[in-house]
Amino acid sequence: MSTVAEAGSRKGLPALSSTLKYLIRVVLLGIVDVFALLLAIAIGNDGNWFLAIAIILTTVIVNIINLVPNLWPMRWMSPAIALLILVAFYPLLYTVYVSFTNYSDGHRYTKTEALDLIADRKFLPEGVVNYSWVPFRNEAGDYALWLTDQEGNTFLTAPGQDLQEVTPNESGSGPYDDNGVPTTIDGYTLLTGGDRFKALAELQEMEFGTSENPIGILNRSEAGNFQQRWVFDEERNVLTDKQAGIEYKANDDTGEFVAADGSRAPIGYWVVIGFDNFEEIFSSSLTEGPLLRVFLWTIGYAFGGVLTSFAMGLFMAIMLDVKWRGIRVVRSLLLIPWAIPGMISILIWRGMLQGASQITEVSGIIPKTLDDLFGWTPAFFTDPTWAKVAILLVNLWFAYPYFMLISSGAMQSIPSSIYEAARVDGASSWRQFRDLTLPLILVSLGPLLIASFIFNFNNYLLLEALNGGGPPMKGANVPPVGHTDNLITYTYRYAFASGGTRDFGLASAIAVVIFFIVALLTLAQFRLTRRWEEIGENV
Known part of the structure; x- marks a missing residue:
């Protein structure tokens, strides 16, 4: 009896039939599908349809892997495949897409989103009556405004309710304060002090009165009959500034609203612009300017x-x-820096390399020691050459x-017999190292050397934390670029740093170029590794 049970499953437990296993798999996949679909819908409603589509495609792939019998051996890898798609492939493809757009400050929204955003802006036309105001609120949380015009006439209004002139001591109003405002009126209670301040943001979003005579709040003391400043004519594809009386024609090729005199509206929209960002990268203004120097320093x-870290580590x-x-x-002690x-470690090194300045007269231990011994101090943070030396020095400490x-570990795998044979042949220690060990x-x-090269090529933390990419290059102000910036920090400044317009499209194009540069260099280094293998076979 026990033999049969053990044959059915391990430890005598009853075995599940293949049908039941399949049903359990389908139920679990159904639960995953429901959550993925709800997540995709929520993300899509926020306007990020690319990520929503990526989630749906990833879910479909996971379902195929787990439902097609020929792909069952991969089912244990399906979570890793899903993460690879969402964390690696999707950001890569999305970056490539953004590189072909004008996504930047002033062009962060689609055309519809930009028009919806600018449509909320109001203005108070000249000659229109403006009012001082105080807020009221009833027990239901509804608001009303007590308005006083320049002639001293008082009115009461609420959302959807036209202005109602109110005379002092009118029935339904409570006792009046020192400013002549009732503390209660028609079930509403006057808001004062902190309550008024807390309600200000909500009140400024509201529109009082009727659609024919809307009343809005301008600031903490003024209200008036505001009008919509920006009006878009969809048939003519024209955005009109009613306050200035200027018409802006939409240019769907550049994502801008342009007036006849060449001026532009204060908002643009996100459009595909083709290879314009890549053309700007390889234009003379960039390649002859900071970008070429940044690229050469990145490679160097x-x-x-x-090279320095490997040489020191091998030594x-x-x-x-x-x-x-x-x-x-x-x-073990020598592994502490790692x-x-x-x-x-970077902050400690920054303190040790810091020289005296107008802000502080305290020098780090390294400049102070060099000054005491030789009467000379390298400018590790202000001289471009010594700043690069400092970067390589700290990188050496880390690596x-x-x-x-x-x-x-690699030396332990080399058989000692080849060294014995070399010594018999009269090879010196240097010859043994050059022709055998290395x-x-x-x-x-x-x-591993290739992986380290790629890591250094994309290193952001060291360059940014040690000296912020400095010292700054002359004439490179938008974005601000330093002599020790590499392509990663340079791209970061284009996309996120202050000092100019944040251009995500151009930064994405630079990131795509970096990707292909690293890919080509890695391919070349792998070919070099094959040559090393051939040399190793002949040793």
Whole structure:
């Protein structure tokens, strides 16, 4: 009996039939589908249809994987595939799409959203009566306004209710305060002090009176018969500023409203502009300006950071490849820079490299020591060359423990017999390192060196936290660019930093260019790794 049960399932538990398993799978997928559909609808209603479509497509793929028998071996990977699509592929594709648009300050909305936004703006025409006002509220939370015109006439109005002139001591009004305003009237109670201040924002969003004679609140003391300032004529595709009397023709190619004199309305909209952003990247004004220098420094920093860190790490690994007492403790201590949180280390290094200035007369330990010994202090934060040296120095501190660790591991995999044969042949220590150790280590560490290069190429934290990309380049003001900015920090300033218009479309185009640059460099480095493998096979 027990044998049959154990044959059915592990530990004697009854086995589930294939039909029941399939039903359970369908029910669980149905629950996931419902939540995904509700999420997609909610996101779509907020206007982000791209993400909503991505969620629906991801859900369809997960369903196919779990329902098609031939794809069942991948069902355990379906959560990872879903995350890969939503966290990696969707942002990449969306960035590519944005790079072909004019999405930026002044062009953050679709045409419909921009018109809805600007339609809320009101103005008080000249010659129209304006009023001083005080608010009232009843027990139901409805508001009313007590209005006083310039001649001292008083009126009461509420949303949807025309102005009703009120005479002092009229029936239904309570006792009057020192300003001649009743404390209660027709079931409404006067709001004063903090209650009035709290209600101000809500009152400014409301429209009192009737549609023929609307009354709006301008500020804390004035109200009046406001009119809609911006009116859009859909047939003519024209936006009219009624206050200034200017008509702006919509240009759907650039996402702007342009007047006959060339002036533009204070709001634009988001449109596809083709390759304009990429043309701007490769225009002479950018390539001959800061972008070319930023690109060259990015390449130099990526290669220099990997080269110096790998050289130091390999040197330390060779020096510590001995069997001394306590050598393990020394190795552990040398890993401390890798274990300390990066931001903390960067701030410590920033303090150590900081020189005296007009703000503070205290120098960091490194400039102070150099000044005491040689009477000279490098300008690590104001001189472009020394700022780059400081970046490479701090990067070396961060990265050498990693390369020391992986180099030590790679050296352990090299058979000692080849060194014995080399010594028999009379090879010197340098010859053994050049012809044996280095080629074999490069074969093992090639992919890791490529990964480190990509990390340095995209490093944002070190460059931004140490010196903010400074010192600033002369003439590069929009956006502000520094001599140690790489392509990532440069793109960030275009998209988010202050100092000019935030141009998300151009920043996305730069990000796409960065993606292809990294892809090409990675491909070239992988080919170099294959050459190292061929060299390793011949060692």
